[in-house]
Amino acid sequence: MILTTVRIERPEGTVVARGVAVQIEEEGGQERLNEDEARPYDLCWLYTAQGMPVVPLQRRDVVFDEVNLDPETRQLAKYRVVGPVETFAGDHQEALCERVVGG
Amino acid sequence: MPTPRTIPAGVALPGQPDTLGALRAMQSLIVGECLVSGVSPFASLSSADATRYGVSRAVFVGKPKDFKDGYVPQCAIWIPPEQATGSAAQGDTLALEGYIGRASAEFEALAQVFVDMRTDWYAGEQQILQIRDALLPVLLHHERLGGTVPTVIASEGSAGRGLCYESVAGVEYRCFEARWWVRQQWTISGGRGV
Numbered sequence: 013m014i015l016t017t018v019r020i021e022r023p024e025g026t027v028v029a030r031g032v033a034v035q036i037e038e039e040g041g042q043e044r045l046n047e048d049e050a051r052p053y054d055l056c057w058l059y060t061a062q063g064m065p066v067v068p069l070q071r072r073d074v075v076f077d078e079v080n081l082d083p084e085t086r087q088l089a090k091y092r093v094v095g096p097v098e099t100f101a102g103d104h105q106e107a108l109c110e111r112v113v114g115g
Numbered sequence: 116m117p118t119p120r121t122i123p124a125g126v127a128l129p130g131q132p133d134t135l136g137a138l139r140a141m142q143s144l145i146v147g148e149c150l151v152s153g154v155s156p157f158a159s160l161s162s163a164d165a166t167r168y169g170v171s172r173a174v175f176v177g178k179p180k181d182f183k184d185g186y187v188p189q190c191a192i193w194i195p196p197e198q199a200t201g202s203a204a205q206g207d208t209l210a211l212e213g214y215i216g217r218a219s220a221e222f223e224a225l226a227q228v229f230v231d232m233r234t235d236w237y238a239g240e241q242q243i244l245q246i247r248d249a250l251l252p253v254l255l256h257h258e259r260l261g262g263t264v265p266t267v268i269a270s271e272g273s274a275g276r277g278l279c280y281e282s283v284a285g286v287e288y289r290c291f292e293a294r295w296w297v298r299q300q301w302t303i304s305g306g307r308g309v
Contacts, residue, residue, distance in 0.1 A: 023185035025161060047283055048195060050178035072184060072233075072286060090181075094285030110284055112181040 013037050016079045018058075018091075020067060024074040029067040031078070035059045036091075036109075043113055052113040058091060060105045069097045069107050085115040132220055132299040133266045134194075138176045140260040140267070141192050141224065141295055145174050148253045149190075151245045158186040178227075182283045187231040188246060192295070194224050216303035219268075223296045225275060226250065229288040239289045243278065247291045254295055266299040 014036040020029040039055040046053060058075065069075070070093065077089040091109035098106045146155055157172040164186075165171050173189035183189075197207070208221045228246050232239030254272020276292040 024183050025185050047178060047182065047281075050193075051180055051182060051283070053284075072284075092284050108285075114180065 014077070014080060015061065016077050018075045018077055020065065020069065021074040021076065022067075022070070023072070029065050032065045033061040034075075035061050036077075039108070053110040054113060056091065056109050056111060058093075058107045058109050063104060064099070064102055065105070068099065069093060069105050071096060073107075075109065082111070084113060087115065128217070128300060128302045129265050130304045131266075131301055133264050134222065134299070135176070136264040137222075137260060137267050137270075137297050137299065138192055138194075138224060139169075140264050141226070142170060142174050142176050143263075144253055144257060144261055145190060145192070145226065145250065146170060146172050148256075149246065149249045151242075151249050156242065156246050156249070157188050157190055160186065184231065184284070184286060187229055187288070188242060190226060190228045192224050192226050194222050211307075212300075214307065216306035217300065218303055219298060219300045221296065221298045223294050226254070226272075226293050226295055227281075228291045229281065229283075230290075232289045233286065236289075243289045243291050247278070250291070250293065254293055260297065264299075266301050267297055268300045269298040271296050 016034060016036065017031050018034050019027055020032060022028045035058075037057045037059075039057055043052050043054060045051065058069075060069070073093045075091040075093065077091075080089050081087060082089040089111060091111050093107045094110050095108040100106070146157070149155065149157075155172045157174050160168065160171060160173055168175060173186035175189065175191050176193070178191045178193045209218070210220070211218055228243065228250065230239045230242045230246070251272065257270055260267050260270045273294045273296060275294040279290045279292060281288050281290045
């Protein structure tokens with residue numbers, strides 16, 4: 013589990029929010045494959061930790077960890093929201109994300 | 116009596132195949148000649164990605180590991196694992212030709228185009244049909260991929276999976292897929308040895 017802040021890009025390259033506090037948890041712990049095995053990725057859950065973001069998360073958003081590097085790319089860890097984002101009574105959001113393995 | 120003529124030396128062949136060069140030639144032809152209303156329909160790359168991939172448009176050699184959905188329409192030109200999917204091309208063949216050490220190899224790449232239909236499926240449908248119609252003539256026009264790669268002695272496009280759908284990172288895209296066959300020839304330096 014990681015407690016950190018992220019920036020949200022929509023689409024990738026266009027920043028729509030920064031400094032969003034989140035908790036990130038790995039899901040499953042085993043690499044998965046997509047696109048004829050060309051796209052290895054890990055799954056994780058992202059929970060907003062201080063209420064709703066100013067710009068709420070939505071499917072297809074790209075989220076960059078503002079603090080932690082991906083050890084395999086030495087770049088800021090990058091996540092892509094891949095499912096419907098669940099919003100809990102305006103309290104917080106939960107999003108299923110994928111992080112591509114390596115660069 | 117006619118004057119004896121010198122036997123032509125023939126075309127000097129390279130000493131090894133150039134598969135990356137062939138794929139880059141395909142990339143260049145698609146960027147330059149697959150046009151819709153006179154311009155490339157593929158997304159413009161950021162300056163960093165343009166530098167990394169050596170091309171200004173989202174026409175990639177290989178299948179990008181991190182599919183950037185900011186880059187749609189995009190095209191991937193890649194050699195799939197043999198028999199990996201129902202649409203996969205036949206992969207590599209390799210053969211020796213005679214005893215002097217000439218060799219040839221063939222591969223069939225897939226040209227796979229993605230368009231976004233999230234906000235307006237009908238706009239995406241029109242877009243993929245326009246790209247299909249612009250791409251097919253490019254695949255069939257070039258006998259040797261434009262003649263820029265010395266090892267390439269023949270090339271030809273053919274039907275692939277055609278119009279289809281692909282799911283990437285939880286998002287469904289409208290796609291078009293065609294095959295691009297290439298035959299390369301080279302000499303084995305020094306001929307075959309014991």
